[in-house]
């Protein structure tokens with residue numbers, strides 16, 4: 001399947017580019033990362049002249065030429081060896097990621113997939129009954145919801161439903177004291193904590209999918225193969241799903257990849273509002289604390305997520321659109 | 328013609344498009360019938376309402392089109408008033424259609440075979456396997472490699488796609504197949520091949536055909552009777568030979584003179600000056616009068632009615648038949 005090879009080659013290059021940028025950015029910024037440690041370990045440095053050198057090595061900041069650092073960096077990254085977090089010193093970055101990434105994937109995945117499914121389905125229905133009651137109600141209402149900035153809606157919901165109403169937890173992804181694992185109390189607790197952030201993403205996102213799907217769907221419904229499908233005596237449901245929606249969804253799928261990737265990175269604000277211990281929340285903390293290894297690792301992670309989401313959609317697309325396979 | 332009961336009888340069919348520009352009456356009180364096994368041609372310039380009439384007969388008009396008058400009988404049964412469910416079962420089983428746009432009439436994301444299967448299964452209880460077997464037989468019948476059941480539409484040429492659609496139209500052995508310009512999207516050589524094939528299939532299977540075209544020359548040998556449509560109305564209808572020997576309506580005469588040559592490049596040498604009227608605002612009286620040199624101004628104000636001037640030859644023109652009165656037509660168009 002040469003189509004797939006080409007795509008994969010593209011992803012490898014994209015990954016390499018972002019790795020390189022990721023390497024250069026902190027080195028181009030003013031202030032050396034090690035400076036932060038002078039203050040913290042002043043006493044040790046005064047007592048032990050070698051302490052600084054060993055710290056440099058431990059932190060992955062040896063005094064070697066840039067190109068050597070670059071190669072070392074790439075090798076480290078490919079081995080998943082992201083170094084040690086400054087702000088959570090001496091926790092390795094990989095461990096920080098291990099505790100934050102699942103939360104973000106869970107939140108972003110659930111929210112984006114729900115948004116996509118709900119929006120697309122509503123778009124299909126509304127286009128099919130174009131000009132009907134639902135069609136005059138849903139698009140403006142969902143677009144109104146989308147016009148709120150996500151963090152504003154997040155604050156609003158948090159304030160009204162969690163702070164005043166007390167129906168939802170105020171922060172974090174689960175309550176302290178619950179027994180972490182695959183048990184019912186923990187799972188419901190996690191769901192409880194996820195409802196508001198997911199609701200914010202769904203509410204602000206559904207309108208876009210709905211309108212996008214509706215527009216493409218209306219164009220598709222004017223196609224001759226739809227008329228022929230009706231003429232053949234097929235049921236309305238089959239015409240709507242297998243003839244109209246099945247074609248109209250193709251442009252949305254590309255958007256879905258972008259959205260999925262965007263949510264992983266774009267959860268920063270939402271996670272911050274809900275103090276949700278995911279990648280976005282951690283990224284903000286890491287950036288504030290000049291924790292370069294953590295920032296780098298998180299940025300790379302987001303890149304990889306974007307690329308994987310795209311690859312995933314490429315695969316689905318090739319399955320759903322026979323024309324894409326031969327192009 | 329014998330006294331057999333007609334297979335299809337269209338009575339006073341009117342179809343309106345409710346467009347933003349106002350009501351466009353694309354089909355205006357047309358009536359005709361088709362006998363079992365008969366090939367009837369429907370010819371007229373682009374935009375005169377041929378496809379609209381075909382869609383109305385098959386019951387697949389969609390917004391903004393609406394059938395506002397008339398009845399359609401198939402084997403004596405009024406099919407236009409059938410409930411949607413029953414009508415879904417009826418169409419394609421008894422009347423199928425080959426669409427004007429071969430290129431776009433197949434679903435691009437479904438294999439050809441699957442588009443056979445869903446159609447057959449919508450009408451009969453058959454396994455997917457049996458339906459696919461039938462699809463292969465039908466493809467063979469229209470000259471396509473049966474292995475193509477697993478092809479996607481974009482893997483087929485325009486001619487092949489049109490054959491696939493013809494095969495689909497044959498699948499349930501309907502009594503009537505509407506062919507809406509089945510070859511216009513194709514090049515001349517393929518056109519000829521496909522027409523020949525349709526002719527052979529028709530001779531073998533004896534289905535009736537409503538053959539729609541704007542190319543009158545195609546109908547010469549092909550059809551039994553021909554109806555000429557102008558601006559939403561049938562202006563002349565006769566047996567094919569008779570129409571060619573003695574076209575009566577000035578519009579038909581014009582169409583005859585604008586025959587594209589059968590061999591040379593396909594250029595439409597238009598023998599009729601002017602262009603068809605805007606159906607949202609048609610001329611009063613005879614709709615052809617702005618392009619017709621023959622009528623007196625007084626008579627053009629009167630709408631000519633389709634009448635039988637010779638056995639089996641109908642014309643709507645003041646030059647023929649009984650004198651027609653200045654009817655209330657004028658009052659209604661004045662409003």
Ligand SMILES: Nc1ncnc2c1ncn2[C@@H]1O[C@H](COP(=O)(O)OP(=O)(O)OP(=O)(O)O)[C@@H](O)[C@H]1O
Pocket residue numbers: 344345346351353371372373374375376377378379380390391427541606
């Ligand atoms: N959706 C629509 N809204 C308004 N008017 C329409 C619409 N669709 C078709 N019409 C009008 O109806 C008339 C008949 O169209 P129709 O497609 O039946 O013509 P046709 O004879 O099949 O032409 P062609 O040879 O080009 O296929 C045209 O004049 C067209 O302007």
Ligand code: SF4
Pocket residue numbers: 576577578613614615616617619620621622623626627631643644645646
């Ligand atoms: S009725 Fe008059 S204007 Fe109309 S076609 Fe006949 S001769 Fe021409």
Ligand SMILES: [Mg+2]
Pocket residue numbers: 377378379427507
């Ligand atoms: Mg047409």
